[in-house]
Amino acid sequence: MALTENDALTAVPEAELAEVQADLTAARGSALADVPADVLAQTLGQYLRASWQRIRSGDSGILPVLLGLALVAIVFEVITPENAYLRPSNLIYIFGLSTVYMVLAMAETVVLLLGEIDLSIGAVALMGGAIAFKLVQHPKPDLPWWLAILISLVCCGLIGTLQGTLVSRLKIPSFVVTLGGYLLFTGILIIILGGADGFVSVSSTIPNQAVIFNLVQGDIDQTVSWVGLAVLIVIAGAVMWLRNAARRRSGLVAPPASLVAIRIVLLAVVGVVVVFICSQTFTPGVPEVIPIVLAILLLWTMGLQRTRFGRYIYAIGGNPEAARRAGVNLALVRTAAFALCSVTAGFGGILLGSFFFGQYSTNTADPGQVVLYAVAAAVIGGTSLFGGRGKAIHGVLGGLLIGGIAYGVSLLQLGQLSTPLTYILPGAVLLLAVLVDVLSRRGARTGSVSRV
Amino acid sequence: MSEATSVETAPETPASEVAAVAEMPPAILARTLGDYVRGSVARVRGGDSGVLPVLLGLIVVAVAFQIANGKFLSPQNLVNLFEQSSIYMLLAMAEIFALLLGEIDLSVGLVMALSAVITAELVQPSGSNLPWWAAILVALLICCAIGAIQGTMVARLKMPSFIVTLGGLLVLEGVAIIVLGGTLVGIGNSQFNNEVVIYNIYLGHFSPLLSWIFLAVVAVLAGGAVWAADARRRRSGLVAPPASVTALKILVAAVAGVVVVAVCNVNRAHVGTINGLPYIIPIVGVVLVAWTILLQRTRFGRYVYAIGGNPEAARRAGVELRRVRTWGFVLASLTAGIAGVLFASWQVTLTTNIIKDANSYVLLAVAAAVIGGTSLFGGRGKTIHGVLGGLVIGGIYNGLYLIGVSAEWIDIAVALVLLSAGTIDVLSRRGAQGRV
Numbered sequence: 001m002a003l004t005e006n007d008a009l010t011a012v013p014e015a016e017l018a019e020v021q022a023d024l025t026a027a028r029g030s031a032l033a034d035v036p037a038d039v040l041a042q043t044l045g046q047y048l049r050a051s052w053q054r055i056r057s058g059d060s061g062i063l064p065v066l067l068g069l070a071l072v073a074i075v076f077e078v079i080t081p082e083n084a085y086l087r088p089s090n091l092i093y094i095f096g097l098s099t100v101y102m103v104l105a106m107a108e109t110v111v112l113l114l115g116e117i118d119l120s121i122g123a124v125a126l127m128g129g130a131i132a133f134k135l136v137q138h139p140k141p142d143l144p145w146w147l148a149i150l151i152s153l154v155c156c157g158l159i160g161t162l163q164g165t166l167v168s169r170l171k172i173p174s175f176v177v178t179l180g181g182y183l184l185f186t187g188i189l190i191i192i193l194g195g196a197d198g199f200v201s202v203s204s205t206i207p208n209q210a211v212i213f214n215l216v217q218g219d220i221d222q223t224v225s226w227v228g229l230a231v232l233i234v235i236a237g238a239v240m241w242l243r244n245a246a247r248r249r250s251g252l253v254a255p256p257a258s259l260v261a262i263r264i265v266l267l268a269v270v271g272v273v274v275v276f277i278c279s280q281t282f283t284p285g286v287p288e289v290i291p292i293v294l295a296i297l298l299l300w301t302m303g304l305q306r307t308r309f310g311r312y313i314y315a316i317g318g319n320p321e322a323a324r325r326a327g328v329n330l331a332l333v334r335t336a337a338f339a340l341c342s343v344t345a346g347f348g349g350i351l352l353g354s355f356f357f358g359q360y361s362t363n364t365a366d367p368g369q370v371v372l373y374a375v376a377a378a379v380i381g382g383t384s385l386f387g388g389r390g391k392a393i394h395g396v397l398g399g400l401l402i403g404g405i406a407y408g409v410s411l412l413q414l415g416q417l418s419t420p421l422t423y424i425l426p427g428a429v430l431l432l433a434v435l436v437d438v439l440s441r442r443g444a445r446t447g448s449v450s451r452v
Numbered sequence: 453m454s455e456a457t458s459v460e461t462a463p464e465t466p467a468s469e470v471a472a473v474a475e476m477p478p479a480i481l482a483r484t485l486g487d488y489v490r491g492s493v494a495r496v497r498g499g500d501s502g503v504l505p506v507l508l509g510l511i512v513v514a515v516a517f518q519i520a521n522g523k524f525l526s527p528q529n530l531v532n533l534f535e536q537s538s539i540y541m542l543l544a545m546a547e548i549f550a551l552l553l554g555e556i557d558l559s560v561g562l563v564m565a566l567s568a569v570i571t572a573e574l575v576q577p578s579g580s581n582l583p584w585w586a587a588i589l590v591a592l593l594i595c596c597a598i599g600a601i602q603g604t605m606v607a608r609l610k611m612p613s614f615i616v617t618l619g620g621l622l623v624l625e626g627v628a629i630i631v632l633g634g635t636l637v638g639i640g641n642s643q644f645n646n647e648v649v650i651y652n653i654y655l656g657h658f659s660p661l662l663s664w665i666f667l668a669v670v671a672v673l674a675g676g677a678v679w680a681a682d683a684r685r686r687r688s689g690l691v692a693p694p695a696s697v698t699a700l701k702i703l704v705a706a707v708a709g710v711v712v713v714a715v716c717n718v719n720r721a722h723v724g725t726i727n728g729l730p731y732i733i734p735i736v737g738v739v740l741v742a743w744t745i746l747l748q749r750t751r752f753g754r755y756v757y758a759i760g761g762n763p764e765a766a767r768r769a770g771v772e773l774r775r776v777r778t779w780g781f782v783l784a785s786l787t788a789g790i791a792g793v794l795f796a797s798w799q800v801t802l803t804t805n806i807i808k809d810a811n812s813y814v815l816l817a818v819a820a821a822v823i824g825g826t827s828l829f830g831g832r833g834k835t836i837h838g839v840l841g842g843l844v845i846g847g848i849y850n851g852l853y854l855i856g857v858s859a860e861w862i863d864i865a866v867a868l869v870l871l872s873a874g875t876i877d878v879l880s881r882r883g884a885q886g887r888v
Contacts, residue, residue: 117614119815166871166875170875170878170879171878172875172878173828173874173878175828176822176870176871177871177874179815179819180819180867180870180871180874181867182815182867183815183819183863183864183866183867183870184863184864184868186860187860187861187863187867188860188864189860190859190860190863191860191861195858196858196859196860366808366811368811368815372558372618372622375618376618376619379615385612385614385615386612416630416633416634417630419626419629419804420625420626420627420629420630421626423622423623423626423629424622424623424625424626424627426622427618427619427620427621427622427623427625427626428619428623430619430622431605431615431616431619434611434612434615434616434619435605435609435611438609438610438611439609
């Protein structure tokens with residue numbers, strides 16, 4: 001009797017122990033599996049195989065939107081009259097047209113990463129642009145251009161802080177807060193412009209205003225463009241190479257050296273192609289807007305991928321409760337994200353006015369339309385609506401796709417059909433992008449929340 | 453051993469009974485009028501304020517604008533106000549189907565525009581020249597098909613409703629412009645009977661005598677139905693409000709009806725005579741009653757609330773999620789389509805710009821539903837919220853316009869009302885749901 005009791009007592013812990021050990025190994029196995037294989041790759045071949053595997057398992061990254069861009073380029077080049085779509089001057093115009101969508105989509109991405117939404121950025125962007133334009137008006141107030149832009153961005157930052165506070169501290173759904181913000185700032189925009197017929201413009205002949213006028217319309221001198229490109233490639237290449245070398249020296253996981261070299265060469269080739277295309281136009285030189293958008297992209301990519309703030313944003317978007325238990329100050333990060341989103345949007349608004357040859361009126365753009373296109377651009381680019389998945393580059397590529405379609409349709413000279421198609425095509429692309437996303441992630445272990 | 457278990461389980465039954473009793477709203481269990489009033493007060497103080505905030509909001513709007521401009525509460529303006537609000541009301545009632553499911557439908561504004569364009573095009577004598585009822589039927593069927601497509605994408609393909617309806621609204625905007633064909637389509641108050649019927653939906657009205665007869669018939673039928681239903685519940689021994697409460701409800705509704713008809717029968721024309729109950733009041737009323745019965749009294753309605761409250765629990769209880777969700781989107785689009793017929797009648801001439809503007813109505817529809825008291829998180833809300841919220845938004849637009857405020861300030865006012873409604877909603881329900 002006593003013996004059996006003893007046996008039972010010892011037997012149970014042993015079984016439990018075995019179970020625990022089995023669990024441990026399982027956890028270790030799954031932890032290994034969770035690290036993308038391409039991160040662990042030591043040679044170029046391994047890396048390519050791992051990337052291919054990742055794409056096949058549903059995590060396709062920016063591949064779909066790149067394919068979409070290629071498809072749009074080829075289709076429109078073939079079907080437009082005189083095959084005019086890919087002419088250098090048209091390509092530059094498409095970039096200018098897409099600027100507002102690219103910048104606003106980057107702004108929206110930050111909020112989408114949190115699992116929130118900001119419907120007010122269209123109105124905030126237009127308001128920011130109108131403020132900056134108003135402040136450089138000639139007799140009065142005639143502020144220097146940098147001060148005008150600074151004040152406009154500070155205003156947008158305050159708006160974002162206010163909305164973020166309502167969302168994160170009062171816990172009002174971001175949808176409601178920013179819907180109210182959209183109406184509110186649309187009204188304030190009209191007041192700033194001076195009524196429904198209001199109008200404000202900057203001229204390219206007044207030096208102070210010309211700086212703002214040239215943000216999108218201006219070109220960088222041909223020689224300066226080439227020199228700048230060379231300097232950029234050298235600096236970027238050196239930073240990438242040295243960082244990887246440092247990682248490898250410290251024994252950290254790092255991509256193979258051949259891969260880094262290929263990336264640098266690719267970067268240089270793309271840069272040379274862009275500058276070359278820009279030199280083939282009627283007014284040769286790289287438009288200022290290209291380095292500006294690249295700078296915003298770089299800032300957001302570094303901010304999201306390399307800082308603690310960025311990691312917190314992904315953590316909150318992935319699982320807010322887990323982030324809170326890990327000690328993340330949810331309210332602070334959320335408020336900051338809304339503030340930075342509004343600042344980025346405000347700068348996008350200034351660029352929008354510059355794209356329209358320095359004109360700003362209530363008819364410049366419909367704030368509701370702009371925000372819907374910005375969300376569409378972010379999602380088409382590959383950012384998830386459920387939070388925790390997405391990058392700044394997605395916004396840029398998605399914005400380019402939307403601008404590319406819009407311009408392509410306008411080239412087709414379809415008469416009455418051209419207006420409807422500028423709505424239908426982005427809508428269809430958006431639905432297709434999400435459908436591909438949903439289908440490719442079906443049954444995927446990781447990623448967005450499972451939905452009943 | 454068996455004795456011990458019975459002792460252990462015995463106290464559990466009363467405890468769970470107590471809990472069940474405690475969860476029942478006291479207003480439902482009331483036996484007398486006094487009990488009922490006390491129960492209602494307790495429920496409001498407990499945070500479940502229902503339509504009370506929006507009613508208070510309506511009173512504030514009415515008092516404020518009456519002080520600012522003595523014309524606000526004049527019979528002429530009240531009819532005008534209701535006419536202006538009717539589109540917001542119908543769109544908010546449409547949006548509530550999506551909101552109750554915990555989804556969102558951003559396309560209702562453009563479904564409305566498409567329905568308006570289709571109706572207007574089909575009754576053109578130079579075009580297909582369909583009878584007015586056939587034109588409306590075709591428009592509503594197309595709207596249902598749009599809802600079915602969007603609902604299927606949400607329910608079966610599990611695409612987020614936000615994106616499906618965002619893409620949907622972009623596509624519909626284009627489709628509506630294609631259907632429009634040229635630059636504009638108009639509905640004239642002309643010799644063509646089919647156009648005149650559509651034209652009269654918004655501006656038409658009963659004669660004063662017919663208005664009273666209509667009210668009497670509705671009051672007798674509705675009062676009789678309510679009284680009979682409560683009496684049957686009481687006879688069957690089910691929980692039912694006391695007879696005095698039922699009588700009081702019928703009386704209040706009848707008095708409200710008399711006031712409405714009396715207000716509508718005042719001459720509201722600057723020149724000549726326009727008096728009588730506008731058709732849109734019964735139109736909005738029919739939609740309200742139909743959707744209220746559907747949501748409150750049918751199995752489908754219970755399933756909608758169950759899914760909105762907890763989809764996983766509803767699924768485990770055997771609810772066919774995909775079918776109910778798809779139907780929710782169909783009903784939202786159908787209601788938006790009804791709004792579209794009214795929209796065509798209101799605008800008279802439809803242009804590309806009007807189609808583009810229709811997009812902004814969706815935000816006001818969501819605002820109306822939320823202001824009325826419908827939750828954005830699903831499972832909480834009623835059709836009447838859309839009507840009351842729509843009336844608040846219409847009242848603000850109308851009142852600010854009366855006192856000569858320009859459109860941008862009206863947008864700002866609506867925004868502030870929406871933000872305060874959201875804040876009140878969140879603050880009053882604090883602790884009810886945990887959000888990190």
